[in-house]
Amino acid sequence: MSAHDRADSAHDRGDSAHDRAESAQDRADSSTPILTVAGLSAHIGGQQVVEQVDFEVPPLGVTAVLGRNGVGKTSTIKAILGLIDRKGEVTFAGQRIDHEPTHRIVQRGVGYVPEDREVFGSLTVAENLKLATRTDNPRTDLVDKLFPELRQRAQQRAGTLSGGQQQMVSLARALINPNKLLLVDEPTKGLAPKIVTEVAEALAEASATTPVLLVEQNLTVVERLAQRVIVIDSGRVVHTGGAAELFADPDQIQRLLGVHTETSEENPAQ
Numbered sequence: 001m002s003a004h005d006r007a008d009s010a011h012d013r014g015d016s017a018h019d020r021a022e023s024a025q026d027r028a029d030s031s032t033p034i035l036t037v038a039g040l041s042a043h044i045g046g047q048q049v050v051e052q053v054d055f056e057v058p059p060l061g062v063t064a065v066l067g068r069n070g071v072g073k074t075s076t077i078k079a080i081l082g083l084i085d086r087k088g089e090v091t092f093a094g095q096r097i098d099h100e101p102t103h104r105i106v107q108r109g110v111g112y113v114p115e116d117r118e119v120f121g122s123l124t125v126a127e128n129l130k131l132a133t134r135t136d137n138p139r140t141d142l143v144d145k146l147f148p149e150l151r152q153r154a155q156q157r158a159g160t161l162s163g164g165q166q167q168m169v170s171l172a173r174a175l176i177n178p179n180k181l182l183l184v185d186e187p188t189k190g191l192a193p194k195i196v197t198e199v200a201e202a203l204a205e206a207s208a209t210t211p212v213l214l215v216e217q218n219l220t221v222v223e224r225l226a227q228r229v230i231v232i233d234s235g236r237v238v239h240t241g242g243a244a245e246l247f248a249d250p251d252q253i254q255r256l257l258g259v260h261t262e263t264s265e266e267n268p269a270q
């Protein structure tokens, strides 16, 4: 072996060690939760609506928050954002945020799509998006790709859009910013099946680059999108685990959510 070859081979070994170190770092990054919630509690009007909630959101994919009506799903999201008074630990991207005001949490890169798709009805679609933009590099290409219809309707007042189109504006207002985490509350509520599919597809695409914590009642959407599930009952976490495992166990879904789901054996047509 020539000196040159030896040098090359040492260089190769050095590179591969460097690669190994990088891939160990990648593995650590890909397993470090983007959000950790520990002992989170919140009250509204004297009633405890979130009670000692613990869970983690991985840095990739969709984590679904499930539970019957009124169990505290929305309150949990609002407590994370500091929209309601809370106690406990919330760590986002390695930093404690539980004593921070909402605007600072949002500035850190937490996007929020609230329930009931609030849009500014008297403003156009384009104006709604301009108002929501808090970056010099808005992700206009992504929004145009996910919601081509909004581009065509840029000059239409948001209040005159259909419910599904308003939901798209609501999602687009969050997605136009480069978030590190998206909190999305019941995005398919009250929408027609075709629009539910479109919204689910947009969220699937968004979740390829940004982790999503998704409150969702539509189990078909959850099964399509989520890798992890958190089930809440009476303000407490009663189950966490893989989505596939939960959907393989209709008895557990019935027990946790009071919903009967058919397995493919029961209904081979599905």
Ligand SMILES: Nc1ncnc2c1ncn2[C@@H]1O[C@H](COP(=O)(O)OP(=O)(O)OP(=O)(O)O)[C@@H](O)[C@H]1O
Pocket: 044, 045, 049, 067, 068, 069, 070, 071, 072, 073, 074, 075, 076
């Ligand atoms: N502003 C408020 N004033 C009084 N009670 C409230 C308020 N907001 C929420 N609650 C109560 O807190 C509890 C939890 O509500 P929350 O909206 O978090 O539940 P949820 O699981 O998101 O429900 P849903 O699935 O029906 O949207 C409920 O009993 C609700 O009535």
